[in-house]
Amino acid sequence: MPPLEQLETNLRGLVFDREPAPVPGLDERGRRAYRRQVRRSLMSGVRLAIPIARRVLGEDAVNDWIERWLAERPPTTRAYWRLPLQFAEWLSARDDTPHPAFGELVHWESLEVDVLNAPDDASEHPAPDPTEDRRLVLHPSARLGIYNHPVHKMTLDDAIWPERAPAPIFVLAWRKDDGLRWMETHPQTAQLLARAEGGGTLGAGFAFLDTLYGTVDRAGAFRGAGAPSRSRRDFRLFAALTRFFPQDFSFSFRSHDRRRLYTFRGPCLE
Amino acid sequence: MNPSVNTKKVEGFGLGFRFGLADQMLGAERSAADFVEIAPENYIGVGGRRARLIDAVRERWPIVSHGLCGDFAGGMPFDLDYMRDLRTFLKRIGAQWYSDHLCFTNLRGAEMHELVALPFTDEAVKRAAARIRDVQDFLGMPVAVENVSAYGEMPGAEMTEADFVAEVVRESGGHLLLDVNNVYVNSVNFKFDPRAYIDRLPLDRVLEVHVAGYFQEAPDLLLDTHAMPISDPVYDLFAYAMAKLPHRPPVLLERDGNFPPLAELESELARLDNIAEKVHAAA
Numbered sequence: 183m184p185p186l187e188q189l190e191t192n193l194r195g196l197v198f199d200r201e202p203a204p205v206p207g208l209d210e211r212g213r214r215a216y217r218r219q220v221r222r223s224l225m226s227g228v229r230l231a232i233p234i235a236r237r238v239l240g241e242d243a244v245n246d247w248i249e250r251w252l253a254e255r256p257p258t259t260r261a262y263w264r265l266p267l268q269f270a271e272w273l274s275a276r277d278d279t280p281h282p283a284f285g286e287l288v289h290w291e292s293l294e295v296d297v298l299n300a301p302d303d304a305s306e307h308p309a310p311d312p313t314e315d316r317r318l319v320l321h322p323s324a325r326l327g328i329y330n331h332p333v334h335k336m337t338l339d340d341a342i343w344p345e346r347a348p349a350p351i352f353v354l355a356w357r358k359d360d361g362l363r364w365m366e367t368h369p370q371t372a373q374l375l376a377r378a379e380g381g382g383t384l385g386a387g388f389a390f391l392d393t394l395y396g397t398v399d400r401a402g403a404f405r406g407a408g409a410p411s412r413s414r415r416d417f418r419l420f421a422a423l424t425r426f427f428p429q430d431f432s433f434s435f436r437s438h439d440r441r442r443l444y445t446f447r448g449p450c451l452e
Numbered sequence: 453m454n455p456s457v458n459t460k461k462v463e464g465f466g467l468g469f470r471f472g473l474a475d476q477m478l479g480a481e482r483s484a485a486d487f488v489e490i491a492p493e494n495y496i497g498v499g500g501r502r503a504r505l506i507d508a509v510r511e512r513w514p515i516v517s518h519g520l521c522g523d524f525a526g527g528m529p530f531d532l533d534y535m536r537d538l539r540t541f542l543k544r545i546g547a548q549w550y551s552d553h554l555c556f557t558n559l560r561g562a563e564m565h566e567l568v569a570l571p572f573t574d575e576a577v578k579r580a581a582a583r584i585r586d587v588q589d590f591l592g593m594p595v596a597v598e599n600v601s602a603y604g605e606m607p608g609a610e611m612t613e614a615d616f617v618a619e620v621v622r623e624s625g626g627h628l629l630l631d632v633n634n635v636y637v638n639s640v641n642f643k644f645d646p647r648a649y650i651d652r653l654p655l656d657r658v659l660e661v662h663v664a665g666y667f668q669e670a671p672d673l674l675l676d677t678h679a680m681p682i683s684d685p686v687y688d689l690f691a692y693a694m695a696k697l698p699h700r701p702p703v704l705l706e707r708d709g710n711f712p713p714l715a716e717l718e719s720e721l722a723r724l725d726n727i728a729e730k731v732h733a734a735a
């Protein structure tokens with residue numbers, strides 16, 4: 183191995199492994215400083231995004247899980263804000279976490295970062311024409327979380343592990359006014375959204391609904407359909423689609439300090 | 453919907469644009485900063501509040517773009533997808549040049565989000581020079597490398613740090629971003645004469661100068677935290693560098709944490725400006 187490559191391998195072991203690997207030729211001060219600086223930078227990038235998980239599990243335990251992640255699957259992203267997402271992705275695949283809701287909570291807290299930084303909806307959409315079989319497009323900030331525990335209702339002041347829900351919870355999250363909004367959604371709606379993400383069309387979406395609910399009045403589905411933001415056709419579409427699940431149509435948001443939950447239930451569809 | 457880009461030439465004294473300073477900088481009616489520097493990794497592919505911030509910034513100030521994850525001498529292949537995104541972004545903000553650090557930022561695929569010193573070897577010079585040439589060709593704009601603060605000397609050194617930096621700049625045909633604070637930090641950490649270091653550099657290739665504050669961790673260990681005011685010896689070294697430079701490159705104050713009121717940073721900028729003026733008048 184050429185010296186530069188060998189050094190990279192040694193340094194990687196020094197900064198990422200659970201026990202610092204030796205780097206022949208680098209003095210103790212350098213080894214200690216670099217290991218500490220790199221780990222401090224990466225760990226604080228994750229920790230900042232998951233305050234509720236830290237509160238409920240405890241700082242030491244969370245640090246330990248972040249350190250395992252660093253050793254097993256070091257980050258590959260150049261975007262500092264994406265670090266918690268990569269941690270959450272790794273954690274989601276583990277089945278040995280101290281509580282079954284831990285991975286879900288980290289996923290949910292990281293999802294917020296993802297939603298808040300997601301690209302803007304750059305396209306100018308014409309008013310939706312329900313008779314046209316156009317492709318369904320979700321707002322670029324829309325994300326779907328599927329949880330066995332209502333982790334999305336946890337706050338800093340109410341940081342105790344929740345009971346397992348009787349059935350999986352489908353949470354649709356999106357960005358509005360620079361904040362996170364979410365609503366629990368019907369499994370079938372979630373399925374429809376998943377199809378939309380895969381390039382489904384409005385016609386296919388309606389056909390899918392038809393199989394569930396009989397033939398629906400397509401024009402009526404759009405009449406007067408409000409949405410979280412009038413400027414976002416994607417949500418008008420979504421609101422129209424969720425019209426068939428009126429029990430779904432309330433959305434929630436959390437205060438910036440993650441202490442309070444608000445739920446908005448509006449007559450927004452009529 | 454499509455804010456204009458400030459096309460004023462980058463010169464004078466600038467400030468690093470950081471989220472922790474955004475409200476103060478954008479809220480101030482007048483700005484002491486002649487230009488700003490941003491880290492592209494924080495904005496590429498991002499919407500929402502951050503995207504609006506960058507739009508507001510590019511309207512108000514000319515921008516230079518300072519990368520954090522360039523890994524110029526690292527072993528990873530040229531990342532064409534990322535470089536395309538970077539090029540699009542730099543064009544969108546009207547960046548006048550691109551700079552990054554002369555150090556490891558990625559170790560065999562693992563991103564560190566921290567700057568780790570390179571070995572001062574011929575092999576590293578060649579690797580870095582080749583990558584800088586590729587980046588400069590691909591982006592179609594000047595590329596500068598910055599000398600970094602270091603906390604340990606990597607094994608196998610075949611030259612001094614100053615000669616290493618100089619070699620990379622010469623062999624790549626790129627430019628130098630001279631960080632005066634980093635020279636000072638290393639002169640304490642590795643006990644060398646910071647003025648002699650500056651004398652060894654290709655000063656005619658300096659595109660931009662950085663100044664910042666360090667944190668004294670131990671008598672013989674300074675950390676480049678960018679979270680403190682500029683210290684007196686760094687002001688002195690800045691005066692020395694200004695006197696030696698054959699031209700007057702733009703100077704940027706980096707402050708990344710422990711943010712003071714903007715007025716404090718502006719008075720630091722004014723002090724740097726004063727020093728540069730005095731040096732210039734004496735010449």
Ligand SMILES: [Fe+2]
Pocket residue numbers: 598631662706
């Ligand atoms: Fe710098």
